[in-house]
Amino acid sequence: MQDKKMDWKKFIKEAEEELAVYSKALPETVQGFGNMGKAAQVGTALDPKTKELVAMAIAIRSQCDHCIGYHARNLVRLKAKREEVAEVLAMCAYMAGGPGINYGAKALQAFDQFSE
Numbered sequence: 001m002q003d004k005k006m007d008w009k010k011f012i013k014e015a016e017e018e019l020a021v022y023s024k025a026l027p028e029t030v031q032g033f034g035n036m037g038k039a040a041q042v043g044t045a046l047d048p049k050t051k052e053l054v055a056m057a058i059a060i061r062s063q064c065d066h067c068i069g070y071h072a073r074n075l076v077r078l079k080a081k082r083e084e085v086a087e088v089l090a091m092c093a094y095m096a097g098g099p100g101i102n103y104g105a106k107a108l109q110a111f112d113q114f115s116e
Helices: 008-025 027-040 048-062 065-077 082-115
Strands: none
Touching: 008 027, 008 065, 008 082, 048 065, 048 082, 065 082
């Protein structure tokens, strides 16, 4: 039986290559999205790691593999603990049921791979 484990690092690398092509075709759109992301990071009530944990929860609820991968990588860069991610996944399971559990499992796998 073949291992069905997703290679998140490869997946995100390929996604970034695809986005580079998209960015060339629609530079204003990509720039606008980037500006919105920067604006969302402004403020000090929540620290960057907490904001990224919120983003992960939304990625799971949106069932967006690309978003899950990006935010898992960002959480590793921000030195999030696996336990912190797991608590967010528990809330996702509570609020989103089966899909929250399944996409939460993907998120934990991505986090673990980016932590290696």
